[in-house]
Amino acid sequence: MIRFTRVTKEFPRTGLALKEVSFHLARGEFTFLTGPSGAGKSTILKLIYLEEQPTAGEVKIAGASSVTIRNKDVPRVRRKMGVVFQDFRLLEDRTVEENIAFALEVTGVGHTTIQLKVARLLQLVGLSSKGPSLPRELSGGEQQRVAIARALANDPVLIVADEPTGNLDERATRGIFQLLKDINASGTTVLMATHDLELVRSTQYRTIELNHGQIVFDSRADVTPPDAGASV
Template identity: 75%
Template sequence: MIRFTRVTKEFPRTGVALREVSFHVARGEFVFLTGPSGAGKSTILKLCYLDARPDAGEVRVAGTSSVAIRGNDVPKLRRKLGVIFQNFRLLEDRTVEANIGFALEVTGAPADSIAPKVARLLTQVGLASKATAFPSELSGGEQQRVAIARALANDPVLVIADEPTGNLDERATRGVFQLLRDINAAGTTIVMATHDLDLVKRANCRTLELNHGSLVFDSGAAMLAGAPLAEGST
């Protein structure tokens, strides 16, 4: 589903964000990305949905290569992905159902299919009764559920979550995480960046740990932090 091959990314102001990072995530996996702030977690996620392009190396996501893709094809890739953020990124002046329906409308879904789909998604995330509420009327956990419903609107094969529980209390965190586990159980690959090591430990999922732009640990490859990596990867 995702393959990073010796990926290096540098930003003009902040310098090197990733250095020769290589890893592979298979279809249906649930993978944590951990590491301190500035380690490169968000950069990896941005590269996954091609909000940034690698300076060197190749990123392959859902069959699309960062090397071969043309600018016009980026939207096509993004329709196969769902992205969620710590700060939810909801449109405050629209209702819950409008926020979710928006994702379907702007990707050209048939008008008559939108309402039933939104209702189904709201049921899936446990917010069927909040369809007409505005984001400001919801708790943080509920807002993140709306964001998840929006991310699922186009039936993604991969969900990319950037600190989705970062702004939530413990109870809401558990709820949102369980929701992501359920989505994963239904076959969707999930990559989730998080600072919450307790959550990581409890979950017992594959973990990729980054530090200073390098991949320093991959529980899937049973490597230890600090151990030498043959090619800085996997």
């Protein structure tokens, strides 16, 4: 699903954000990405979302390679992914329903299909009654669930979440984590960056820890060496 092969990312002023990072995530896996501030977590997620290009090495996502991909193919690959951010990033002047529908409209899906799908997604995240509300009328945890519903709109094979619980209290954190676990249990690969070591330690999921742009710990390194096979 995701393969990083000796990926280095250098930014013009700040220097090396990632240094020869290699790892492989199999389809269907749930993985935590941890490490201190500035370690390179968000940079990894941005490379996966094709928002940044590696300086050296190769990022492979669902069959596409950062080395060979053409600009015109980027939207097609992105549609296979759902992205969730710490600050939700909902459209403030649109209702909850409209926020989710928007992700579907850009793909040219018909009106009736959109309505049905939005209702189904709201039910999935437990917000069926909040469709007509504006984001500011919801709690942080509820807004994040809307963001997750939006990320799921195009039936992604992969969800990347960058500190999705970073702005939430403990109870809302557990709710969002449970939702991501359920999504993973239904077959979607999930990669979640988090500072929340308590959350990480409370589970058996694979954990990749970064420090200064390098992997310093991978709880599953022996199972998935970076050069194993060609299955991406």
